[in-house]
Structure formats: C-alpha cells, structure tokens
Amino acid sequence: MALLEFVLILLLHAEAGVSGGIIDLYNKPGDEVVLPCDIKPSSSSCSNVHWFYSRDERRAAEEEVKEGNVDENSARAARLSVNSNCSLVINNITDEDVGHYICGYWKSFDSDSYVFLNILTVSPSPPDADLQKDEVTLTCSLWRYSNINPCKQSSFRWLDDEGTELQDESVDFYVRQTNCVSNLTVKHQRDDNRRFTCQFVEGNSVKIEAHYTPDSTGSQNPEIQQTIIIIIMWTLRITGLILLIGITVVVIRGGRKKQLKDSKVSKN
Structure with missing residues (x-):
C-alpha cells in the first residue's frame, strides 16, 4: 500500500x-x-x-x-x-x-x-531520394511529453550549409509546421552533399539543433554503379591474367636455365 x-x-x-x-x-x-x-x-x-x-x-x-x-x-x-x-x-x-x-x-x-x-530528430522522405533528381521532404520532429502545450509557430528554424535561415518565401524551399513537427521541402539540388540544419527555438534561445547531409553514395545512378562494378571486375581479371603470365614466364626461364646448367655439367 x-x-x-x-x-x-x-x-x-x-x-x-x-x-x-x-x-x-x-x-x-x-x-x-x-x-x-x-x-x-x-x-x-x-x-x-x-x-x-x-x-x-x-x-x-x-x-x-x-x-x-x-x-x-x-x-x-x-x-x-x-x-x-x-x-x-x-x-x-x-x-x-x-x-x-x-x-x-x-x-x-x-x-x-x-x-x-x-x-529532436531529422529524417528524409522518401529515405532513398536523390536530391539531384527528386524533391525531398525533410521532417524535423521534437518528441516530448504529450501533456505540454504545443509548439509555437516560430519554434523551428531551418538553416542551409552557410548558416543562412531559409524563409517561407524562398523559391527552392517550403516550410510547413504543425505542433512539434516542421517540414522542409528541398527541390532539385546540384550539390547532393549540401547540409541542412533544423533548430528548435524557445524564448529566442536555441535549445537543440540537428543536421542532415544527404548520402551521396546512396543517390548514385544504378546504371553508373553497375558500370563501375563491371570495370572493377574486368580490372581484377586482367590483373590476375598478367600475374599468371608473369609467373609462367619466370617458371619457363627458370627451367631453361636449369637445363643449360645440367647440360654443362654432363659435358664435363
């Protein structure tokens, strides 16, 4: 009790x-x-x-x-x-x-x-999107005890890789915020390694921030990846063939030298 x-x-x-x-x-x-x-x-x-x-x-x-x-x-x-x-x-x-x-x-x-x-978390949708071709939505979420007042409209800030705040009126970016979630829509980018930062702000103070940098290896064209794999395989095969030829030549030369030496010994 x-x-x-x-x-x-x-x-x-x-x-x-x-x-x-x-x-x-x-x-x-x-x-x-x-x-x-x-x-x-x-x-x-x-x-x-x-x-x-x-x-x-x-x-x-x-x-x-x-x-x-x-x-x-x-x-x-x-x-x-x-x-x-x-x-x-x-x-x-x-x-x-x-x-x-x-x-x-x-x-x-x-x-x-x-x-x-x-x-605070930042995640892309879809997860495997290519920033060079696709439109990607980054979702910034503040997970917290549900019995607290909802976040204010100005609770989130989005920054680019130069630390410049992204505004709603920007042509390339669109921010939508509901409660403790803010979405940033990122349109086609030439640099798929560009970093985006989400900040949670309370009382004009940044409480925490999270970064998102697209994975350039995951956004590579599948055909290019396949071509690279084929080139690597052929390179390994050619390298192996050259090594085999080299070993064969060494063995043949060694055998010939031994024969000449044996013949000289027999003549004496």
Missing part, C-alpha cells in the same frame, strides 16, 4: 504541476543522457532513491529505479544505470525514452525532482 500511495502522490504532482525543481533536457537519438536528481539524499548512498517514468498523461507512471537499483524487469534495463549522484543515466536514447521523469526519496514527496526529456 505504501508504494501505491507513493505512485498516486507522484501522479498528483504531475497533474497539478510544480513551480520549481523542473528540468528540461534536449537531446538527439543515440546520445547518452544524465537525468539529475536535484535533491539532497537522505544518506550518503542512493538506497532511498526512486525514479518514475511517464511517457504521457494517458499512461500510468512506471517505477524504473527502486531503492537505488534499476528494475531488471524494465524493457530498458540494459540501457539504464544510476550514478553516484543518484542521477539516472540512459544510454543510446531513442524516441521511446521521451517523457516525464520523477526522482524522489521515500517519504519525501515535497522535494521531488522533475525532469522532462525531449528528443
């Missing part, structure tokens, strides 16, 4: 909101993130620390860390750990890690620490 009461109190805190002790973290997929437990421990160890996680308000909070130890039954147990500061460490984060985290000490509900983990 004590654990149930603890969970209910944490949920009430999350629904009512708090005025302090809130931390927003912004990261990208694959990062290692440290979620600080911004309260003083009741002892020198983390034996009394508990970490709870909620992806959105429709799901019940899950206890990921109990008395300083990661719950081995958690689907993320292999990527979770608790450091000496009682902070929760998550390795190789994905959008599945986005959400609301609460760190608290047993029977100390008034001093809980609240952490919101946000992740």
